[in-house]
Amino acid sequence: MRDEATGTKGKLRFEGVEKAFPTKDGEYKALAPISLDVEERQFVALIGPSGSGKSTVLRLVAGLEERTAGEITMDGDAIFGPGPDRGMVFQDHALLPWMTVKENVLFALDCNPDGRDKEEREKAASEYLDLVHLSRFADQKPSQLSGGMKQRVGLARAFALDPRVLLMDEPFGALDALTRGVMQTELLGIWEEAAKTVLLVTHDVDEALLLADRIIVLSQGPQARIKADMNVPFERPRDQDEILSSKEYPELHRELLALLREEIAV
Numbered sequence: 548m549r550d551e552a553t554g555t556k557g558k559l560r561f562e563g564v565e566k567a568f569p570t571k572d573g574e575y576k577a578l579a580p581i582s583l584d585v586e587e588r589q590f591v592a593l594i595g596p597s598g599s600g601k602s603t604v605l606r607l608v609a610g611l612e613e614r615t616a617g618e619i620t621m622d623g624d625a626i627f628g629p630g631p632d633r634g635m636v637f638q639d640h641a642l643l644p645w646m647t648v649k650e651n652v653l654f655a656l657d658c659n660p661d662g663r664d665k666e667e668r669e670k671a672a673s674e675y676l677d678l679v680h681l682s683r684f685a686d687q688k689p690s691q692l693s694g695g696m697k698q699r700v701g702l703a704r705a706f707a708l709d710p711r712v713l714l715m716d717e718p719f720g721a722l723d724a725l726t727r728g729v730m731q732t733e734l735l736g737i738w739e740e741a742a743k744t745v746l747l748v749t750h751d752v753d754e755a756l757l758l759a760d761r762i763i764v765l766s767q768g769p770q771a772r773i774k775a776d777m778n779v780p781f782e783r784p785r786d787q788d789e790i791l792s793s794k795e796y797p798e799l800h801r802e803l804l805a806l807l808r809e810e811i812a813v
């Protein structure tokens with residue numbers, strides 16, 4: 548169901564969520580009971596050492612994994628299985644090579660019927676391609692685009708689907724530093740236009756501080772828990788240069804790095 552119909556925009560609640568995986572050496576308890584409320588339209592960054600369960604948290608919300616205990620709800624309804632109300636942005640963009648950029652976005656919309664007619668879907672595809680500055684490339688094939696541009700198509704596609712929650716697992720991890728910076732600015736722009744609840748996994752402290760309203764630090768597993776829950780005080784719309792030169796930035800940056808270092812040291 549679309550936002551207008553429900554009047555809600557992706558409030559998430561985790562209550563005592565645990566996840567254990569069977570392994571050949573017995574059960575591996577990845578997540579300790581985790582409880583967390585994510586407000587609608589909040590932009591949350593999840594950081595933590597490798598193996599702390601960040602991807603597992605996203606996969607649980609996506610409905611790609613089943614929790615072992617506890618409950619996850621979105622706007623009050625328990626999550627069981629995947630659905631178009633939760634969109635994923637993949638690190639490898641997952642575009643279909645034989646379709647044009649615009650066809651890729653439209654195809655995703657066609658696969659997830661939500662009551663919008665053909666004209667409205669066309670309009671959404673064009674609007675979001677415009678927001679990520681790709682209108683000129685709408686009729687090109689993905690092979691003609693750079694890695695960063697393909698990732699921008701992935702962003703446009705995810706937003707055009709109009710999910711209540713967007714899940715991004717290190718979406719810019721495969722990009723070079725310069726392109727990554729451009730992508731972060733694109734994401735800021737598109738998110739500030741069409742604010743959605745976002746869970747973004749990143750290991751980049753700067754990325755988390757630039758983009759998120761709130762940063763959740765997970766501890767090292769097994770039984771990873773929420774080690775810190777930090778509010779990011781920067782006003783929106785955000786400007787990267789202003790943030791970098793603000794007086795709060797160095798302190799927040801140091802604090803986050805220290806929290807991560809403690810985890811990696813053990």
Ligand SMILES: Nc1ncnc2c1ncn2[C@@H]1O[C@H](COP(=O)(O)OP(=O)(O)O)[C@@H](O)[C@H]1O
Nearest residue numbers: 568575577596597598599600601602603604768
């Ligand atoms: N399908 C699985 N089977 C067994 N163990 C898994 C599985 N998926 C993840 N794990 C384990 O759970 C822990 C958390 O994994 P993950 O969520 O991928 O961590 P992160 O994304 O923070 O690097 C890791 O120790 C990982 O090895």
Ligand SMILES: [Mg+2]
Nearest residue numbers: 601602603716
């Ligand atoms: Mg991961």
